Amino acid sequence: MQKIKLSIADRVYPLSVPEGEEAILREAAKSINAMMEHFEKNYAVKDKQDVLAMCALQIAVQASKDKDTTANDQVEIQKKVLYLKNYLEANMPS
Numbered sequence: 001m002q003k004i005k006l007s008i009a010d011r012v013y014p015l016s017v018p019e020g021e022e023a024i025l026r027e028a029a030k031s032i033n034a035m036m037e038h039f040e041k042n043y044a045v046k047d048k049q050d051v052l053a054m055c056a057l058q059i060a061v062q063a064s065k066d067k068d069t070t071a072n073d074q075v076e077i078q079k080k081v082l083y084l085k086n087y088l089e090a091n092m093p094s
Helices: 022-043 048-091
Strands: 002-008 011-017
Touching: 002 022, 011 022, 022 048
Parallel strands: none
Antiparallel strands: 002 011
């Protein structure tokens, strides 16, 4: 494990993370801080907790959409594989 410190919403969070995940966490913190800045500028929200709640909601909605998209993609792939399987079984010489 590797010890790092992340700054989110003007607070520092000490974390122990697995080797190799530091860059991912730093990028995530950077994204959250950028999203917070966007909300603070465009929606006149000053309370950090309210801004963090808005960020959490946006991230959760996007994760849900991504999950639905992935599920739909998997269904389409399964349909195509089944079609190919049936086609090959019907057209293979005995």
